[in-house]
Amino acid sequence: MRQLAGKRFELLNAIRTEYDAGRRGAELKPLMVEGKRTMDEIRALVATLDQEEARVYDLRQDQALSQWRWTMLFFVGGALAFLLIVGALWIQRRDADVQRQRAEDVARARELFSIVLQGVDMGITVQDAAGRLVYANEAAARIIGYGSPEELLTASVTEVMGRFDVLNFDGTPFPLEQMPNRAALEGKASSELPLRFRVRGTREERWSLVRAVPSHDVSGKKVLHVINFFREVTEEIRDNHQRSFLLRAVDELNSSLDYEKTLSAVARLAVPTLADWCAIDLAAGDRTKRVAIAHVDPEKLAFVEALERRYPPDPAGKTGVPQILRTGKHEFIAEIPRELLLAAAVDADHLRLIDELQLCSYIGVPLTVRSKTIGAITFAMAESARRYTEKDLEFAQALADRAALAIDNARLFREAEQARAVATAQRDQTEERFRLMIESVRDYAIFMLDPNGLVATWNIGAQLIKGYRPDEIIGQHFSRFYPDYAARSGDCQRKLEIAARVGRFEDEGWRVRKDGSRFWASVIITPITDAQGRLKGFAKITRDLSERKRNEEALAAEELRRKEAENESQFAQTFIGILGHDLRNPLNAIIMAATLMKKKANGNDTKTIDRVLSSSSRMTNMVAQLLDLTRSRLAGGISVEKKPGDLSALITGIVDELRLAFPGRDIRWENRGQEHGSWDQERLAQVCSNLVGNALQHGDATKAVTVRLLPAGRDSVALSVHSHGHPISSDLLPVIFEPYRRNTANAERSKGLGLGLFITHQIVEAHGGDIDVRSTAEEGTTFTATLPRSLRETVAEEPRLVS
Amino acid sequence: MTMKPDSVVLVVEDEEDSRESLRELLELEGYMVQTAVNGKEALERLDALEPCVMLLDLCMPVMDGWQMLDQLRSDGRLGRFNIVITTSAAYKAPPGHLVFEKPLDLNKLMRAVAAVC
Numbered sequence: 001m002r003q004l005a006g007k008r009f010e011l012l013n014a015i016r017t018e019y020d021a022g023r024r025g026a027e028l029k030p031l032m033v034e035g036k037r038t039m040d041e042i043r044a045l046v047a048t049l050d051q052e053e054a055r056v057y058d059l060r061q062d063q064a065l066s067q068w069r070w071t072m073l074f075f076v077g078g079a080l081a082f083l084l085i086v087g088a089l090w091i092q093r094r095d096a097d098v099q100r101q102r103a104e105d106v107a108r109a110r111e112l113f114s115i116v117l118q119g120v121d122m123g124i125t126v127q128d129a130a131g132r133l134v135y136a137n138e139a140a141a142r143i144i145g146y147g148s149p150e151e152l153l154t155a156s157v158t159e160v161m162g163r164f165d166v167l168n169f170d171g172t173p174f175p176l177e178q179m180p181n182r183a184a185l186e187g188k189a190s191s192e193l194p195l196r197f198r199v200r201g202t203r204e205e206r207w208s209l210v211r212a213v214p215s216h217d218v219s220g221k222k223v224l225h226v227i228n229f230f231r232e233v234t235e236e237i238r239d240n241h242q243r244s245f246l247l248r249a250v251d252e253l254n255s256s257l258d259y260e261k262t263l264s265a266v267a268r269l270a271v272p273t274l275a276d277w278c279a280i281d282l283a284a285g286d287r288t289k290r291v292a293i294a295h296v297d298p299e300k301l302a303f304v305e306a307l308e309r310r311y312p313p314d315p316a317g318k319t320g321v322p323q324i325l326r327t328g329k330h331e332f333i334a335e336i337p338r339e340l341l342l343a344a345a346v347d348a349d350h351l352r353l354i355d356e357l358q359l360c361s362y363i364g365v366p367l368t369v370r371s372k373t374i375g376a377i378t379f380a381m382a383e384s385a386r387r388y389t390e391k392d393l394e395f396a397q398a399l400a401d402r403a404a405l406a407i408d409n410a411r412l413f414r415e416a417e418q419a420r421a422v423a424t425a426q427r428d429q430t431e432e433r434f435r436l437m438i439e440s441v442r443d444y445a446i447f448m449l450d451p452n453g454l455v456a457t458w459n460i461g462a463q464l465i466k467g468y469r470p471d472e473i474i475g476q477h478f479s480r481f482y483p484d485y486a487a488r489s490g491d492c493q494r495k496l497e498i499a500a501r502v503g504r505f506e507d508e509g510w511r512v513r514k515d516g517s518r519f520w521a522s523v524i525i526t527p528i529t530d531a532q533g534r535l536k537g538f539a540k541i542t543r544d545l546s547e548r549k550r551n552e553e554a555l556a557a558e559e560l561r562r563k564e565a566e567n568e569s570q571f572a573q574t575f576i577g578i579l580g581h582d583l584r585n586p587l588n589a590i591i592m593a594a595t596l597m598k599k600k601a602n603g604n605d606t607k608t609i610d611r612v613l614s615s616s617s618r619m620t621n622m623v624a625q626l627l628d629l630t631r632s633r634l635a636g637g638i639s640v641e642k643k644p645g646d647l648s649a650l651i652t653g654i655v656d657e658l659r660l661a662f663p664g665r666d667i668r669w670e671n672r673g674q675e676h677g678s679w680d681q682e683r684l685a686q687v688c689s690n691l692v693g694n695a696l697q698h699g700d701a702t703k704a705v706t707v708r709l710l711p712a713g714r715d716s717v718a719l720s721v722h723s724h725g726h727p728i729s730s731d732l733l734p735v736i737f738e739p740y741r742r743n744t745a746n747a748e749r750s751k752g753l754g755l756g757l758f759i760t761h762q763i764v765e766a767h768g769g770d771i772d773v774r775s776t777a778e779e780g781t782t783f784t785a786t787l788p789r790s791l792r793e794t795v796a797e798e799p800r801l802v803s
Numbered sequence: 804m805t806m807k808p809d810s811v812v813l814v815v816e817d818e819e820d821s822r823e824s825l826r827e828l829l830e831l832e833g834y835m836v837q838t839a840v841n842g843k844e845a846l847e848r849l850d851a852l853e854p855c856v857m858l859l860d861l862c863m864p865v866m867d868g869w870q871m872l873d874q875l876r877s878d879g880r881l882g883r884f885n886i887v888i889t890t891s892a893a894y895k896a897p898p899g900h901l902v903f904e905k906p907l908d909l910n911k912l913m914r915a916v917a918a919v920c
Contacts, residue, residue: 577892581862584891585818588905592824595909599831620906639894 083218085109118149123208123230126215127181129223131157143206143230145199167196169207169237180212184226187214192231203385207237235391241273242395249399253406257413260291266403267294267377274392275379277304277359280403281321282367282375288313288321291375300357307353311346319344321376324366328373331364332393361387365396367404377403445542448528451535453478453496465521465544467514478540481511483518499525500535511542519546572634579627587623591616625755629739632762640680640766642790647684647717648675648709654688655707662696666704675709677717677789683763684719684787690760691721691783699723699781712786716769720784728775736773737761760785810920811835813854815845815871816889817863825858825907832913834920842871849884855920856885858912861896872897885919887912 085106117124123140127133136149145163146152152160166174176182180190192211198204208230215225252265263280270278271294280292290308295301315322319340324331333340336359345351361381366373377400381387438446438459445462447455454477458470466473466481479492499505505525510518522543528536594612601609632638648671655669688707695705703724712718728736739758760783764771769787812834816822826836837852839845843866845857861868868888875881888896889912893904903912 581891584905585821588891588907589818589820589824591906592821592828592909596824596828596831599828616906 080218121232123228123232125152125228125230127185127226127228129185129225131181131185131226133157133160134225139232140228140230143197143208143232145197145201145204145206162200164200165198167198169194169196171196180210181226181228182212184212184214184228185223187216187223189213194233204387206232206234208232208234238391242398245269245274246395246399246402250402250406253403257410259407259410262406262410263403264292264294266399267292270294270379270399272296272384274395275363276382276384276386277357277378277380279378279380280367280375281378282407283325283373287315288325288375303353304357307357311350311353317344320364321378324364324376325373328366328368328371330366330393330397331362332388332390333362334387334389336360336362358382358385360385363388363393363396365393365400367400367407369404369408374404374407376400443543445540445544447540449478449496449525449538449540451537453492453538456537462542465513465519465542466511472514481542483510483512495523495525496538499538500527503527508545519544521545568634569636572630575630575634576627579623579630583623584620587616587620591620625759628759628762629755632759633739638683638759638762638766640683640763642678642680642767644676644678645681646675647677647679647719647787650679650681650685651688651707651709651719654685654692658689658692658696665696665701667692667696668704668706670706670708672708672710675717677787679767679787679790680763683766687760687763687785688719688721690756691719691785694756694783695721695723695781698725700725703780715790716786716788718784718786720782722780722782724780727777728773728781733773733775737771811837811852811854812916812920813837813839813845813849813852813857815839815842815857815863815868816860817841818860821905828909828913829916832916834916840865842866842868842874846871846874849880854884856887856916858887858889858916861888861890861892869897872900887915 085102117135117137120137121139122137123143124135124137125133125140126135133153136144136152138149141147141149141152144152144160146155155163161176166176166179168174174195178193180193183190190212192209195208195210197206197208199206210231211229213227213229214223215227216222217224248269249266252269253259253262255265256262267278267280276295278292278294279290281288281290283289293301293304295304313320313322317323319331341354341359342351345354359380359382363379365377367375367377377396379388379392379396438457441459441461442464443461444459445465446459447462448457450456454475455473458468458473462473463469477492482492495505495507503526505523507523507525509521509523511521511523512518522545524541526539526541528539530536591613594609594616598606598609598613628638651671652669655667659665659667692705692707699705700723706722708718708720708722710718710720737757737760740754761771764785764787767787768790769785771783771785773781773783775781812829814822814825814829814836816825816838817840822838822840826838829836837848837854839848841863842859845859846866849857859868859871866874868890872881872886875884886900888900888902889905889907890896890902891905893902896902901915903915
């Protein structure tokens with residue numbers, strides 16, 4: 001007894017250990033279903049779990065082995081004890097006290113035994129040698145699909161066996177003759193078999209590890225009982241299924257951002273393991289959009305599609321997806337009541353079609369993203385007649401949460417992608433516009449250099465200014481734009497270095513075009529850096545300043561001319577100074593000295609002195625003429641100072657003087673003009689002497705020279721000088737008033753500079769008049785100066801002498 | 804050729820050759836001739852000499868003819884003296900004066916001098 005009690009205790013311990021191990025496994029599971037784990041984490045966890053499970057399994061195997069051994073001993077022992085007790089009862093019948101005592105012990109043992117067995121989670125049945133069930137605990141009744149052990153024990157074997165189908169774990173039918181109890185009835189111990197019991201009514205499935213152990217009589221030859229052990233692993237299997245399903249679903253959901261595609265895959269995964277039907281709908285405004293529906297049978301899919309086309313789901317429906325979308329709450333109908341279908345059916349035809357689907361159990365879970373319901377997943381059981389449990393609901397929600405997360409991620413990613421695409425498009429557009437703008441600039445060469453100074457871009461302006469086509473110059477070093485000396489001296493590289501250091505380099509200088517011609521350019525080099533401040537290259541803007549340069553050069557030339565003119569004027573002033581003062585002063589001294597000598601000679605030989613005086617006089621004239629030429633050509637013209645005066649008196653004086661000077665000549669003076677006017681008397685005296693002197697010099701010496709003063713119009717007079725003799729040659733006639741034009745025929749007779757007529761012309765023009773010449777062999781030569789009388793002109797102060 | 808001892812002609816001329824020739828010519832005409840080599844000297848002696856005419860060169864060192872004329876004008880003496888400007892740059896001569904351009908036309912100059920002395 002004592003030994004027996006010890007064994008019993010050990011058995012209880014073993015059961016508790018087993019139980020704890022199971023619980024430990026169960027504790028680990030919730031971790032796995034906890035949402036929002038990355039795949040890697042989940043995989044790592046799964047790996048850990050698998051290891052843990054493997055360990056637990058090994059442990060269980062070991063324990064099971066020892067348990068079986070112990071259990072066997074226990075039951076064998078138990079059976080032996082039972083027989084012993086029975087035997088003892090018979091032996092000790094006579095000893096009532098002992099008998100009573102022993103009966104009490106047995107009753108107590110039975111009670112204890114029964115309590116223990118009923119409390120054990122493992123299904124245990126005992127069959128007698130005929131195969132009849134003689135014992136079953138509660139777990140056994142439940143596993144086989146009965147409400148209580150009594151129910152099970154009163155049922156016939158056929159009934160029990162007809163209650164469920166026995167299948168292998170993979171779903172294939174398990175042959176009943178291979179059931180472990182059959183072998184045990186023949187005295188053979190079996191190994192533990194994994195079996196799936198599908199209750200025929202509910203099609204609920206339970207997975208168990210089944211083992212049967214024979215119990216022999218004392219001889220050990222005859223099997224008296226068979227003890228069956230059912231260790232139920234339904235929960236574990238379901239968890240396993242769901243876990244692996246979830247893993248595959250998450251894998252599927254993460255496989256692509258095309259969530260409509262991945263949701264379809266998930267729906268397909270769900271059937272038929274988790275549902276006969278699986279549909280996924282997403283909210284689309286006020287309506288719903290079916291993104292996935294799955295069933296193993298394509299014909300059924302087509303059937304539903306047709307059904308839903310004919311009877312579209314009511315958006316205001318009180319059950320189903322619209323309701324889930326409205327409330328965000330799941331729906332769970334373990335057993336779909338007939339009334340529900342009746343209520344859902346629009347008409348008899350509809351009901352008939354719905355009935356055809358054989359829907360029996362239903363779970364609808366919301367797809368919730370950031371507290372917003374975006375859709376629903378519907379699972380339904382139909383022809384398989386399986387029923388959903390709360391466990392399935394939990395699982396369905398876990399799956400929906402993962403799917404919702406995946407949809408949200410995909411949508412966020414899509415939005416980000418779209419935003420990025422839009423931004424990129426906009427940036428590209430901006431850049432493109434900017435590029436086009438730069439490229440179309442014609443007046444500036446705008447191009448980029450890489451950090452080493454190689455040309456990277458080339459606009460039309462660059463092409464026009466420098467002459468290179470883009471394909472000719474891109475990739476070339478920019479030093480080729482510089483004249484040799486600059487390129488050789490490393491000047492170019494220095495410019496880049498300065499630009500990189502200072503942030504800008506500006507320069508003006510000569511650059512070389514493709515054809516080798518040079519142009520004056522303004523250049524700005526700006527370094528281009530990226531966001532990190534790394535040098536990416538340089539922007540170079542070159543402007544052709546040749547036009548400006550030309551303008552500047554023109555200005556400089558103008559300035560030079562002005563300076564030259566100034567210098568010329570300066571020179572003229574200096575020259576006039578020399579002629580007017582420096583030459584005439586000594587000439588004055590010579591003439592005065594010679595005059596003095598002549599006076600002192602007192603009528604004696606004065607020929608030499610006369611020659612000095614004559615030459616001095618000629619020189620005086622020449623100086624005067626040079627002075628006039630200088631004034632007219634270099635110093636802005638001969639100036640005249642008009643004063644009111646009598647022109648005829650002036651001419652009379654001159655004619656008188658000339659008559660004295662040329663006593664052998666006939667000089668006639670005919671005054672028929674208006675003599676009063678405003679004149680520069682001295683200058684007009686010069687005109688008169690020049691013209692008469694000219695006539696005397698070049699005209700026929702035997703004939704008269706005639707001076708006439710005639711009216712010419714109302715306000716002018718004409719002073720003419722006529723002479724006979726050779727006419728002026730026709731070559732000379734048009735240019736006779738230009739300086740240094742001499743009548744070459746009479747060159748040897750000329751003692752002047754050839755400036756007389758030029759100066760005469762200048763003086764007449766300065767008076768606002770004109771001079772003309774007519775010269776023929778018949779009529780002789782006539783110079784006519786027409787002079788305005790200018791009577792209204794201001795009267796200058798008269799010189800006066802104090803009397 | 805008549806002597807005119809009371810009539811002093813003042814020749815203001817920096818160039819010696821011209822000055823001395825002119826002086827001798829005027830003396831041959833019978834005038835008392837005094838000379839000054841610049842405007843400053845002439846100004847100093849003008850009141851004392853009381854010349855009947857002053858033949859004044861313009862371009863001279865120390866004080867030129869223009870400065871001297873300005874001085875005479877500013878001290879009110881300009882109207883008291885007959886002044887004939889003898890210059891090689893007649894165009895630069897101040898207006899309102901009788902001007903003889905060098906080389907001097909001696910006949911005309913003598914006539915002008917004779918008119919006032």
